[in-house]
Each structure stands twice: as structure tokens, then as C-alpha cells.
Amino acid sequence: MHIGIIMDGNGRWAANKGFPRSFGHRKGAKQVSEIIKSCPKLGVKTLTLYAFSTENWNRAAHEVSSLMRLFRGYLQTKYLEIIRNNIKVTFLGDTNPLPNDILMQMKNLEKDTALNDGFYLNIALNYGGRDEIVRSTKKIVRDVLSKKIKTNEINEDLFESYLDTSNQKNPDLIIRTAGEKRLSNFLLWQTTYSELFFSDKMWPDFSPNCLAEAIENFNLRVRKFGKEKQRIKKPVSF
Numbered sequence: 541m542h543i544g545i546i547m548d549g550n551g552r553w554a555a556n557k558g559f560p561r562s563f564g565h566r567k568g569a570k571q572v573s574e575i576i577k578s579c580p581k582l583g584v585k586t587l588t589l590y591a592f593s594t595e596n597w598n599r600a601a602h603e604v605s606s607l608m609r610l611f612r613g614y615l616q617t618k619y620l621e622i623i624r625n626n627i628k629v630t631f632l633g634d635t636n637p638l639p640n641d642i643l644m645q646m647k648n649l650e651k652d653t654a655l656n657d658g659f660y661l662n663i664a665l666n667y668g669g670r671d672e673i674v675r676s677t678k679k680i681v682r683d684v685l686s687k688k689i690k691t692n693e694i695n696e697d698l699f700e701s702y703l704d705t706s707n708q709k710n711p712d713l714i715i716r717t718a719g720e721k722r723l724s725n726f727l728l729w730q731t732t733y734s735e736l737f738f739s740d741k742m743w744p745d746f747s748p749n750c751l752a753e754a755i756e757n758f759n760l761r762v763r764k765f766g767k768e769k770q771r772i773k774k775p776v777s778f
């Protein structure tokens with residue numbers, strides 16, 4: 541099962557306690573580790589975390605730099621643990637505007653975990669769904685112009701193979717914390733048939749038990765993928 545999480549509410553969690561927003565992000569990063577650890581027991585094989593959106597650059601400069609410091613520190617301290625735990629890490633998003641040293645850490649982590657297959661962790665960093673679709677379209681145009689592919693070969697499967705999530709299954713469930721009920725540019729292509737779950741908990745309070753509850757709720761849903769709902773009884777014929 542693949543779950544995507546929009547980790548919202550770090551700022552409000554901190555403000556409610558009289559702390560700066562950066563404190564909420566730090567607590568949020570700790571929660572990331574707890575949630576990742578709980579995934580295998582809960583049957584989650586792939587987790588996609590929305591860590592920083594293309595729109596998040598519009599936040600106050602000090603908040604953006606505190607988030608970048610946090611990502612840098614997280615990647616440094618968790619590097620070996622991730623490799624040892626057989627986790628394959630993939631970064632989603634446009635890496636170009638990210639600080640060079642973080643970019644190097646990201647590339648190395650992807651390379652060093654490329655053959656891992658115990659658990660798949662996608663981190664969406666400078667990610668936007670629309671931006672991903674535009675970047676994929678540019679790559680397709682380049683390949684058409686260089687005659688690698690033909691225009692009439694472009695279909696949904698080919699398009700998917702150009703996305704940041706190429707070769708991955710689409711998410712079964714998207715969870716958003718902190719009471720907001722929108723996707724905010726997260727995995728726009730991939731969430732077409734995902735189930736949505738909204739939690740009122742702020743992300744730093746979203747525990748593995750909350751994740752288990754979301755999965756229980758998901759298990760009660762009937763997924764139709766655009767088809768007719770499966771009938772239990774035969775239709776009455778006249």
C-alpha cells in the first residue's frame with residue numbers, strides 16, 4: 541500500500557504552545573521518523589511525504605532557511621540508519637533551486653539506497669504537482685524532437701513514466717493533517733483515484749496510532765476506479 545501525507549500544522553502546533561514556528565518543524569521532523577518506523581507493521585510499503593512545496597519559498601526568509609537547515613540535519617543524521625534499514629529514498633520535485641550541499645546529500649542518498657527494497661520513501665522537496673507535469677511535458681517534447689519517441693506514442697502510461705514517480709504505483713491513500721481539506725498541489729496526476737483522509741491533529745501530534753486509524757478507515761472504503769460499484773445481489777429482472 542502506498543500512502544501520501546501532507547504534513548500540515550507544524551506552525552500552529554508551535555504557536556499554540558507559545559514557541560516559534562521552527563520549533564514546530566523540528567518536532568514535525570521527529571514525527572516523520574516515528575511514522576516511517578511504524579509503516580512496515582501497518583502494511584505500508586511506500587510513503588510519500590510532502591516536505592516542501594514550490595509555493596513554500598514565499599514564506600518568511602528565516603522560516604525557509606530554518607526548514608533548509610532542518611532538511612540538511614535530517615539527511616546527515618539519518619543517512620546510515622536509512623541505508624541500514626533497507627529503505628529506498630526517492631526525491632520528488634525540482635531540485636534546481638535547492639542549496640548545493642543539500643542537493644549533493646540527496647543525490648548520494650538516492651544512489652546509496654537505489655538497490656534497497658524493504659521500504660520505499662519518497663520525499664517531495666520543492667515539489668508542486670503542476671510543476672511536475674510541466675517538467676515532464678518538457679522532457680517528452682525534448683525526446684520527440686530528438687526522435688527518441690514519436691508523438692503518437694504519447695499516452696497515459698508513457699506520460700506517467702516521465703513523472704518524478706515513474707515506475708511507482710499511485711498512492712492508495714492521501715492523508716492531510718491539521719484540519720485543512722485540500723490537496724495544495726500535491727501529486728495532482730497520481731491522486732486521481734486515491735482515497736482522501738483528513739485528520740484534525742496537527743502534524744507533530746499525528747502518532748503511529750493516528751496512522752493506524754486512517755488505515756482502518758481506508759479499509760472500510762469501496763474503491764470503484766470509475767467503474768460501477770460491485771453489486772452484492774443480482775439485479776432484479778422484469
Ligand code: FPP
Pocket residue numbers: 547548549550551552553561565566568569572589590591592593596610611614663718743
Ligand atoms: C506545514 O506546516 C509543514 C511544512 C511546510 C514543512 C513540513 C516539514 C516537516 C514536517 C519537517 C521535516 C520533514 C522531513 C522530511 C525531514 P505549516 O508550517 O504550514 O503549519 P501551519 O499551517 O500550522 O502554519
